[in-house]
């Protein structure tokens with residue numbers, strides 16, 4: 001970065017820490033002043049601290065300690081606390097990441113203080129207005145001064161919304177981190193997860209699953225259908241259970257330990273990459289994991305009716321299997337959870353693993 005800038009990163013939830021790892025390292029290389037503000041949206045060690053330690057991210061300078069709550073309460077508390085935190089820093093840029101309530105609160109807090117604000121992972125759309133993340137994305141993009149787009153698809157979407165002049169294509173910073181961690185895992189593979197090791201068929205093929213989206217966890221009948229479909233799969237299913245899934249399943253009276261399903265705690269990032277690399281396939285509703293499966297060359301089945309990462313659907317690396325009638329028919333669902341890897345090379349729609357340097361260049365140029 002030619003002109004050294006002061007950047008405040010506002011983060012709070014697990015996928016943001018992965019993106020932050022790439023950006024923090026790139027900002028450090030340029031000698032920029034970088035202040036990390038953690039909203040506290042995620043506070044469990046497995047969802048927060050392990051990402052900082054495993055990915056070598058400096059500890060947050062400011063921790064707002066907001067925690068969980070309804071969307072309004074959580075977002076409002078962050079907005080209120082960010083006022084003072086950002087005012088005290090007066091950075092050249094506030095940088096917000098992804099599509100969580102922490103993203104929207106960071107963007108709103110910055111514009112209200114007339115601080116320049118940039119959105120990393122701008123331009124993604126699911127066009128599903130039931131998702132809280134979709135509102136967070138749209139509102140954040142339209143509030144921000146600089147839109148750092150991960151893909152050509154995102155660039156085109158921002159142009160269609162009249163935002164081309166603020167858009168820069170940088171590539172996907174999660175790809176930077178995923179490829180780096182993959183290389184480390186291949187050099188020194190961690191042990192198989194204990195839940196698999198303890199299973200009678202645990203030394204054979206297995207699937208990795210995650211389910212945490214509100215639209216999948218908060219409707220009792222839908223959650224029961226999803227767990228039923230996972231339970232009927234023909235391979236052990238290592239279900240890395242987000243606390244939201246555990247809480248909602250308990251409320252709904254849905255037993256996660258059913259059939260093929262092996263419930264496990266969320267894994268740290270390197271162990272997640274290793275578990276995916278060693279698996280026959282991924283079943284998920286996570287945006288990040290769909291992309292990581294693609295990058296790691298593992299077939300993915302997405303328990304949603306749409307995806308923001310549409311490039312993963314090309315050539316059959318990812319398949320959508322979230323319709324209610326599919327989930328209600330375990331044989332149909334199982335047929336979509338295929339193991340065969342598509343023939344032919346995968347493209348590189350998410351960039352070359354050097355996106356974070358383009359982020360620092362864009363911040364210094366503006």
Ligand code: UD1
Pocket residue numbers: 013014015041042043044047068069099100101102132133212214242243244247
């Ligand atoms: C949030 C993001 C979602 C992202 C996900 C990654 C929003 C609207 N959603 O969803 O886009 O994919 O993070 O994980 O911002 N909880 C804990 N411990 C924690 C955090 C949460 O037990 O450290 C439980 C609480 O019961 C909480 C629930 O999980 O109410 C939901 O947490 P919240 O941060 O509101 O949303 P996520 O589902 O994690």
